[in-house]
Amino acid sequence: MSTKTGSELLMHRMVKQLRMEASVERVMVSQAAVDLKNFCLQNAHKDLLLMGVPSGDNPFRPPKSCLLL
Template sequence: MSNNSASNSSLALAQKAVKQLRLEASVRRIKVSQASAELKNFCLQNANKDPLLMGVPSSDNPFRPPKSCVLL
C-alpha cells in the first residue's frame, strides 16, 4: 500500500514538473541586445522623473533634516 502511495506521489511530482516545463517553454523570449536597447531607451525617456538622478525638492522630501526651533 505504501508503495502505491509513493508511486502516486512520484507521478504527481512528475506531472507538476512537466506542467512547469511546458509553462516555461511557452514564455515569449527576446534577444538580450533587444532587451538592453529597450531598457536603455526606457531609462533615457524617464530620467527626468528619476529622483535619484534629479534630486528631490526639499519641500517634497519627507526625510529632510528637521529645522531647529529658536525662541528669541
C-alpha cells in the same frame, strides 16, 4: 481505478511547469538592452536618484532649528 503516487503527481507538475516555460516568448539580449536603455532615457526625468528630491517633499531633510525670542 488508478491512483497517482506522489512521484507521479510531482512529475506531472514538473512537465506542466516545463511546458509553460517553453511557451514563454524569448527576446534577444541585444534587443532587451536597447529597450532597457530607451526606457531609462525616457523616464530619467522621473527618477529621484538622478533629479533629487524637492526639499519640501523630503521627509528625511534635517530638521530646522526653532528660535524663540
